Each structure stands twice: as C-alpha cells, then as structure tokens.
Amino acid sequence: MTDISRRVTLRAIAICSTAAAALLAGPSGAQDDKVTIGYAVARTGPNATGAGITTIPNYELWVKTVNEAGGLAMPDGSRKMIEVVEYDNRSSNEDLVRAIERLASQDEVDLILPPWGTGSNLAVAPLFARFGYPQLAVTAVTDKAPEFVKRWDRSFWLLGGGHDYAKGLVDVLAAARDAGTINDKIAAVSVADGFGIDLINGARPAFEEAGFELVYDESYPLGTSDFAAILSEAQASGADSFVAFSYPPGSFGMTKTAQSMGYNPKVFYISVGGAFPIYPGIADGKAEGVMAIGGVDADSLAVQDYFARHTEIVGNPPDSWASAITYASLQILEQAVARVGLDHEALAAEISTGSFDTVVGEVKLEDNQLRDLWWVGQWQGGSFRAINPADRAGASEPMIPKPDW
C-alpha cells in the first residue's frame, strides 16, 4: 500500500509540475508593433453584475474604438494595436491578486486596467505600486483617497467618496426645504455594507447641520428582498423625503414595493442601480422624478455620442454614473500614452498633472483624484440628468415634488 501511494505520489507530482510549467510559460514573444493591456475582472461570482454593467463593456468599447482607429497613438506619431490579456478573478481577492501578479510578472503586459469594486481596487493597489503600473481606479467609492494617494503615489481615484454623495444630496434637499417644497423630516435606510455605511455616516451629520430631522434611520442586511415593513414605517414617519443608500437589488425592490403600496414621498432617492439604463423598465415606465446617485450632463454632445456608440457596439446604453467615468479614465490613459509613451513613471506623472479631453469634458486631476463629479441625478423626460452640484455647467433643475407613481 505504501508502495502504491508513493508511486502515485511521484506520478502526481510529475503531472502537477508539468501543469505548473504550462501555466508559467512566459509571454509569447514581445512584439514591438503591439501594446499589451491586461485586466482581471469578475466574470463570475457576486461582482460579475457590477463589472458586467460598468467595467467590462467600457474596456471592450475602448479597445475596439482605438484599434479601429489604427491603434494606440505613441509620442512619435506611430500607432500600435492593442492586444488584450484578460483573466476572470471569480470575485475573489485571492484570485484577483494572483491574476495581477500574473499580468505583471508573467505576461509582462504594458498596462493594467483596474478591476471593479472598492475592495478589489484596494487589494490590487499594493501590487500596482510594487510593479510600478499606474492604477486608474474608477469603481471605488472611498473617503480615504487622499491617504491612499500618499501611500501609493501612482494610484488615481476617480469616483469620489461616500461623504461627497451624501453632502450633495443634503444640498438638494436643503434647497427644496428652504423653498418650502418639502418639510424638514427625512426617512433614511441604508444597506449594511461598506458602501451603505459610508454614505449614512456622511449623511447623518450633514442632515443635522442643514437643520433636518432624521425621523427614521434603519439599516437592512445585504440580500434583503422584502421591503414592505421598512417602507410602511418610512411612510408613517411623516417625512416628505425618502432616502435609501442601497445596492441595485434593494433599489429595485424598494421602487417596486413603493409603487405597489402607493407610497409617494415628495423625494424618492435610491443609490446604486438608479442610474442603470434598465431602471425605467423596472419602475414600470414611471421613473420620472426618481433621484439617485450619479448623473450625466445629458445635453452634452460628447455624452450623447458616447451613449449612442455604447448602445450600438455593446448592445445596450451605459449606466449614467460610473460608466462615463470609466470610459473617461481610458481616454485619460490613451492621451497620456500619446504624450509620453509607455514608461510607467512618465505616464503616472502625466496623468497626475496633465489635462485631458474626455466624454465627461475637460478633466484635470487634483491630488490624483477626480473631484469634478456629479453627486445627484434625477430621471427627467426619459434620461437621467445630473442635478447636483447645481452650480456646475450642465446641471439640470431638480423636479420636486416627484410626480406620483
């Protein structure tokens, strides 16, 4: 028995080493006329939905657009075709970390694009820093971006922090209350997850400072599917404004529940998912007046053109929050490469200090962060329009009260 086990063991070791050697086979010869760009995104697992809506379609759209134009422009005027190396991170940080190590040390790709999600971007940040790649983190909402920039000087944070979004919402509500349209009571719910907690923690002091009374303040676990109890308590609270710091399943569920129970607050605000192109369908065509996180300048020609191309090539319109920023981050990368080439140090310096012409307008980063963002948007006339910051060019007027469902 020992004898067999040993022979089996040795044979198994031989098989495993062959498999490992196959995995470890080096890059298939570096080619000078090509730029290799790698990314490890969630094709499967819990992150696959978010990555599939915001991240992957924009990566593919951008690569296609650049390659159709003849390739990525270099400082000497030549163009190099983009070759993509893609891995599935299975929504697991362990697999993600290994995939980035593989892209950097095995495939030796020229550039690496970031994964979807705050946790994922933080997990890979030390690796991007160690290998020297610039990291244009888009889908990471974090208040700690200034600290991260100090820790990893080639990291860039493009979607703001929870406090920014909470403050933007409070601004919108305060203006409506001062105009006498709504009362000073707020009913707020938040998903018990990093994102929901960040936002409600930012919102509580901001509401208080603006003179609002938080008459209902509850959190619900991720995965909740029955919102009837929450919404009837919010309805009974006497607040004119209903605020949900929620993820897509919650945002959609609350919309449907509010409709079926006839809950018509003057302000109905949900978070992630509200800016998705499928939202009006979920709201049964009655999305008019619903507020949510994000927004785009729907009158801008660049944005309209981007929406049209996304619809044509990907097959559906992009979401109106992080999609356009994701695409803009790729344009930033593209223009920085055209100015300084593929050297990572020069590239990071250019991204940090240069200004770029993107679908969301002229972009210049402050302390490696994009601060010129839309915090609140609202469905008006079939498109999701940005309403806050109100003083930024392109902002639409908020519509309060929201028409009844």
Add this chain to the structure above:
Amino acid sequence: MKLILPVLALALLAAAPFALSDYGLGLLIGAVTYTTLASSWALFSGHTGYISLATVAFYGTGAYTVAVLNEALPYPLVLLAAALVGATMALVVGLSTLRLAGVYFVIFTFGLAELVRQLITWYEVNVTGTLGRYIFLDVTARGIYWQMLALGAVTIGLTALIHRSRLGLALRVIGDDEVVAAHSGIPLARTKLVAFVLSATILTLAGAIASPRWVYVEPAIVFNPTVSFLTVIMALLGGANRLWGPALGAVPLFLAFEWLSVKLPDTYPIFLGFLFIGVVFALPDGVLAGIERLRQRREGAG
C-alpha cells in the same frame, strides 16, 4: 527513510521562491494554502465522516482578526490571538453541535459561516459604525508563503501523528460506527471535540496568514462560501482519510481552476458543479483509493 522524501520536498519548496517569478510564487501560495485547508479539514472530517462546510467560518474569522488587531498588536501576537479566537469559537461550536449527526451537522456548519458573517456585520454596523477594515502590514508574498508552508507542514505532520495515536484510532472507530465506539468506552464528545478544535485552529491561522494579501477586508469578501466547497471537494478528490490525500486533491484542482480562469472564464462554476457530482459518484473515497481498487482488481484477474 520514510521521512527523507517529505523533508527534502519541504526544503525544496522553501527554497522555491528564489527561483520563481511573482506569479509563480502566487501559484505556490494558492496551492499551499489549499493543501493546508484541505489537510486540516481532513484532520477532523476525514476519519469521522462529519462533512463540515464551516471552513470559511474559521478561515474568514482568522482574516478578520488580523484586520481588527493589525494596528494594535505586533504581528506574532496577532497570529496568536487569531489562533485563540479560532480555538475558542470551535470549542463553543463543537460543544453545542457535535452531537448532531449526518445531514444536520452539514447544514449547521454551512449556516455557521453565514451566522458569523451576519454577526460581524451587525456588530460593525451598530457598534463601531464602520464596515470594511484595512490591513497594512509589511508582510511580503514570500513571508506569507513561508508561513503558510510551515503551517501546511505542521498540519500534515500532526495528521501523521494523530493517525498513529489513540486519538486517531478513536476517530476511525467513530467514523465506522458511533454506537460501537460508544460501547467500546471511547469518550465520543471529547474525542470529536479535540479533533474539531485542532482542525479549526489551523483553518483560522491559515486565514490570518493569507489576509495581508487582501489589504481590504469586509465580511462579504472574507466569508466567501466557495472556499468551504473547494476545500471539501479537494479533500474528497484526493481521499480525505489518507495522509497525503488532501494534498493530492488540492494541488491539481487548484492548478486546473487556475487554467480554467484563463481559458474558459465564464464557465468555471459549471465545471465546479460537474466536479462535485463526479467525485461523489465516481470516486467517493478519493483518487488514491480508486487507483488501489483498480490495481487490486487487475491483480486478482491476473
């Protein structure tokens, strides 16, 4: 003589990072981590036949302990604390549930991971008011690898010792027939508890050692049920009641999944499902036992 091969292999593995790229090291870390998880899982479940799906409850707890304590305590103490937390948790859980048998035990352990996750979430939301913690430790990938390798070696060594001890014999009898075991005077509860606590402590330590690679930790990330399922399937594939069985299941499966994530990124869960069914139907005792049976049959024929 019997010790020479494993010691030589261990020395070779310990020296491997000097010859490998970062990705090669990443592969080694993954393979060694799953070997450790599967071996320590088998330490309790292999002989007793109690299928535990609580692996990630302990693994995640280890990671979370590091996330909570990494700024307050020096690293060795953090690891010690993680081991203590894991052992205490296993003791409490074991005392209250090891009387359950069969499918009830499986369901309970599966629920345990969810329970721990929700408890931590509730605590963070209502008491500390933050969710999501950072691990900024200066532990390199090599450091993680060497720690995990040491833990894996200790696990397999411990399993070998237990196999030869009275405890191992008692566990085997319990696995064969619990009633017989009780009548032969084996203290059922104590025997199962000792093995369960040992196994859980190692699982917790593995989570603690692996966690600096993730930087950011929140319950949804660390309590990923796939880890529990993978551990079970790896141990069963190799043969959970043999010393090297879990390792022989873990390494090839880990490499196969890595290959799949490149070649067929969208279909990985389907393969996982087929594999689960395949192992349970075709190789209920593992590959090692299957090969032996095949050989015996051939010898019997010839």
